[in-house]
Amino acid sequence: MGLSVEYVVRETAGNLWRNRLMSLAAMLTIAVSLALVGSALLLKQGVATSTQAWKGGVQLLIFMQPNATKSQDRAVVTQLQTLPSIEKYFYVDKAVSYQEFRRLFANQPDLLNSVSESQIPPSYRVVLKNPSEAPSIGQIFNGQPGVKAVDYNFAAIQTLEKISSIAQGVIIGLAVILLLSATVLILNVIRVAIFSRRREVMVMKLVGATNWFIRIPFMLEGFTQGLLGALIAAGAVLAIRALFNYLIERFQVHLLSGFVLTSHDVLMTEIVVFVVGVVVGTMGSALAVRRYLEV
Incomplete structure (x- = not known):
């Protein structure tokens, strides 16, 4: 049947x-x-x-000015290399930062349309040996020439x-x-x-x-x-x-x-x-x- x-x-x-x-x-x-x-x-x-920006154990973000000079950038790198509290760091250029910016603010099309890649700051992402030292390390870089902002909101x-x-x-x-x-x-x-x-x-x-x-x-x-x-x-x-x-x-x-x-x-x-x-x-x-x- x-x-x-x-x-x-x-x-x-x-x-x-x-x-x-x-x-x-x-x-x-x-x-x-x-x-x-x-x-x-x-x-x-x-x-x-x-x-996303905090993956890999990152506890500190150092945002550089988009127009920071090479000497200002080298000064930050030198400090990152010499400070004993820093385990490692890596650099995120404008192109990668811009792609992240577009992902993070995809809910705000007006903001996306008003910002170009040249306006996005590159950054250094820092892994510390002791995460509790993030505020004190952040203060070292905060306000330094060429540095736009420092974020150590890792606990949150x-x-x-x-x-x-x-x-x-x-x-x-x-x-x-x-x-x-x-x-x-x-x-x-x-x-x-x-x-x-x-x-x-x-x-x-x-x-x-x-x-x-x-x-x-x-x-x-x-x-x-x-x-x-x-x-x-x-x-x-x-x-x-x-x-x-x-x-x-x-x-x-x-x-x-x-x-x-x-x-x-x-x-x-x-x-x-x-x-x-x-x-x-x-x-x-x-x-x-x-x-x-x-x-």
């Missing part, structure tokens, strides 16, 4: 409608859990972008990363619990559908229906629930991104000024949301069919 698209769609839609309340509960549970997963991924990506960066890691852990934990709950809900929805159609299944077997002919509508039911839940979650992810951008712009948090969620970040998050949603829906229905459908 061959399958037809019309038959599969009709049977799947009928099963979903007959158990619409349980199906809706499963879809909403998937949507909430995947929205949490998406939030955790966006948080991780945003924090990674905003703390560490705090941000720790808070972010804790928040991500809690969010992912809740999401996993909800995804497991969604899997169980889908399993129960399919079980009820199988039970309500047990006589019909027996008749189909008697007239020669194959195992997959009987199973596919039930499998597609779980797949559909997972897909619809993922669609709702995908919309929530876009809303969460908009909320992040609004809060950062509204409250002008300096530490989060570079909390940028690019279109690529959002796209990858949406892909993860869709894949997880489909996997959860298919897995729940597969477990139910294997356990409760005797064919």
